Structures are given as C-alpha cells and as structure tokens.
Amino acid sequence: MYWLLAIAVLLVLLYWNGVKNYSILKNEPLKGPEPWPYIGNLLEVGKYGGLHKMQLHFSKIYGRVYKLFIGRAPTIVVSDPEIIKQILLKEFNKFPDRPAFIKFGRPFNSGLFIASGETWKRIRSTLTPSFTSGKLKKIVPIFNTASDNLSAKIEKLADSGESVDCIRLFSLFALEVIMSAAFGYHADVQTAPDEEFVAKARNVFAIPAWRRFFSMIPFADFFGRFMTPMNFGHYFLQMAEGMVNNRIAEGGRGRNDFIQLMLDAQAQTIEGVPKLTPDQIAAQSVTFLIAGFETTGTTMSNTAYFLATHPDIQEKLVQELDEARENRGDMSLYDLAQNTEYLDKVLNEVLRLCPPGFSLARRCAEECTIEGVHFPKNVDVNIPVYVLHRDPDLWENPEEFDPEHFSPEAKEKRHPYSFMPFGVGPRQCIGMRFALLEIKMCLMAVLEKFVFERAPETQKWDGEAVLLLRPKDIVLRIRKR
DSSP states (O other): OOOHHHHHHHHHHHHHHHHHHGGTTTTTTOOOOOOOOOTTTTTTHHTTHHHHHHHHHHHHHSEEEEEEETTTTTEEEEHHHHHIEEEEITTGGGGGBOOOSOOTTGGGGSSSOOOOOHHHHHHHHHHHHGGGGGHHHHHHHHHHHHHHHHHHHHHHHHHHHHEEEEEHHHHHHHHHHHHHHHHHOOOOTTTTTOOHHHHHHHTTTOOHHHHHTTTTTHHHHHHHHTTOOOOTOOOOOOOHHHHHHHHHHHTTTOOOOHHHHHHHHHHETTTESSSOHHHHHHHHHHHHHHHHHHHHHHHHHHHHHHHHOOOOHHHHHHHHHHHHHOOTTTTOHHHHTTTTTTHHHHHHHHHHHOOSSSSSSEEOSEEEETTEEHHHHHTTEEHHHHHTOOTTTTOOOOOOOOGGGGGGHHHHSSGGGOOOOOOOOOOOOTTHHHHHHHHHHHHHHHTTEEEEEEEETTOOEEESSSEEEEOOOEEEEEEEE
C-alpha cells in the first residue's frame, strides 16, 4: 500500500516539476497553444518544419503577441515593432540578457553571446574597438586577397561547367577571411582546406534532437556544465586556444588584429580585475571563429541563390557594379563598397527573407508593462525576426524576393524596427559592419567576371533553424560573363 502511495507522490512531483514554471503566465490574458509538461510546445516544431515556421504559423493564429512554452521556459513572443523597440532599446535595462537554455561550463559560459550583466558589458566594450571604420579599412587587403583566391577557384569551376556546392564554396572564403583578419593565420584555406575542420564546421550548429530536449529534464543545469553550446565545441576550442598560444609564443609586436586586442586587454585591469580573463579570451575566440564564417558564408550562398533564380535582378546589379567601377576615380575600395545602392538593396532583401539570426531572445529582469502587455519578472521574450520580416502589414508581397522593398519610398512607409537581421540596441551583432563589408567586397569581385545560374540540381530554397537559420542545400552553375 505504501509503495503505491510513494509512486503516486513521485508522479505528482514529476508532473509538478514539468509544469511549475508555466504558472508565471497563468493569469496573463494572452492567447497561445496549450503546453505539455516538460516539452511545452516543442512537438509543434517538428510538425511545422522548424521553430521559424512554427512561429510563422502561430503568428497567423494568435497575432503579434502571444504566449509560447519552449520546453519548460514560459515565453512571450513579440513581433510588434513598437514593443520590440521598447524591449531592445528604450527599456533595455529591463531586458538586458539572453536566457541560457542550459548553463554551460567553462569557458563557454563566458562567450559574448551567452555572457550577462557586468561581465557582458566589460567584454563588449573591450571588443568593440576591433570593428571601427579605421580598423575595417585596414582589413580591406585581406578581403581582396581572399576574393582573388575565390575568383581563381571559380574560374576553374566555370571552365568545367560542373555544378557548384555554394555553401562549401563561400564558407571556405569566409573561413579564410576570419582566420587571417582575426587570428593572423595565413593559409591556403580555399584550395587546400582541412577536410576534418570543414566537415565539423558544416555541422557545428546542427544540434541533435536529444541535446535540444536536454534542457527539459530535471537537473539540466547541473549536467549542462559538461556540455558545449555547439557540436564539436571542444575541437574548436582546442583550435582557437592553439592560435592564441602561438601568438603568445611569437609575441604580438606590430599586430593589430582581434586576437592581439584580447591579449592586450588581458594585461589591463579595471579595479583589479583583468578586462579579459583567459576563459573569456578562449570563449570569444571560438565565438568569432565559428560565427565569422558560418553566418557570412550562409548569407553569400543565399545571395548567389536569389541572383541565379532572379536573372533580371542579377543583371541590374551587375550593371550597377560595372558603372561604379568605371566611375570610381580615386575612391578607395572601402568607400566604393559603401556607395553601391542597389547592392545594399539586394543584400538587405536576402537578409530579410533569410536572416541567419532568425530569432532574438531576452529575459525580463524587472516586471513591466509595455504598450498594454504585461511582462512578469523572469519571463523569456522571443522576437521572431523571420516572422517580423514576413508580416504582410509591414511588407508588400512579403514572400517575394524584391530589392525594392528597400527603396527610400518603401522604407519611409514602414516602422523602422520592421527589419533587424543583426538585432538592434546594445546587444546588436558586434560583427555586423565587418560581415557586410566582407560580403559586399566578395560579391563585387565575383560579379565582375562571373554570374550565377540555375543548375539541374537547384532546388527551391528551404532552411533549417536550430541556433541559426541556414539553407539545407544550394547548388548552382557559375558562368563567365
């Protein structure tokens, strides 16, 4: 008899543990799907083909603000531009940090993306000088060299007439850039890549289902210290630490790159605390190594796809770039890249439809009410960028690829917080200007000699969204002009 009672108590406790967090939104007058214990609404992720598609579906049912349960985390989903502005900018002090679905161990818990509070502020202020206009201008020769190597590689592919795996092609380009610009490591990455690295890098964010569901179980935070936030985390950590140690052994005299900035910061203190600790240097190195080629390579691949499938837009872009080069005069390449209006429109439209950062997350640190919506303390807030960029009330024909979505007239009609592929506010992507300049200079070099075309294997664009939104496959032909 007693054992039956013990089992009943255990089952009640297990159920309570799986739903106790949901009570934070119990009395909030928000619509949303009903959650299951522990898993919340995550079964729908598979049903709709990804978190981004699930959120798009729910937004059509529940509107711009609704409640959702991501595992055991109660979440308010917001795609209203005015509320977004308040959360990310004006009321940033009430939503300063990103929620960590698992508390990872050292050194991954001190990465810029995950760090919180004063630690995040110190790391962010220390790294920001790496991305000033002056620093970016000094990196232009690195972009040029990598673009020349890419063009030479594409010329051989164009001569062969074979179809091209564009994700691999542009990821290797982006990897060469980040290895050289951030770590001072010069190698023939594009033509003689380390295949083990390429294989692991391509799947770094393909988080297996068991790990995504891990955060739902009891004691997940305890066991999380033995996990990494991405696949092959320790492999990339060892690689990054190796480059840091090599720099220390060589000495940093005359170096002016990302890794040297961090090492110099380690020697500086604020109230007796180093501006960057060894753990923080290791975590930032992994973050920039992975993010520096994954998101950039993805965006260049997506751009190639949309140009190949919209030849009229590609022709107009090629014409603009040809005219810009002819009329360049003594304008620097950096300034030339900043003065290509149609290229800006094309890239923005690619990022609208395919934002790598498809979803932004914050945790409410202080109870507040914004535009009539009550945010309890400790509730998570999710901003579905993918959904925001497809809102038919903000974008005319939102599913169509149309660079004129970014004409001055179109932008004038929209709320300024309708477009945020890099986020906005103090936690905006720190590498945004670096990435955009890299992509522009690459495309300027490639489109000077080549154009993209459909291949027999070309499929309609489809993406998978875990930590980032990335294409499943992009295969094209590249032809000489």
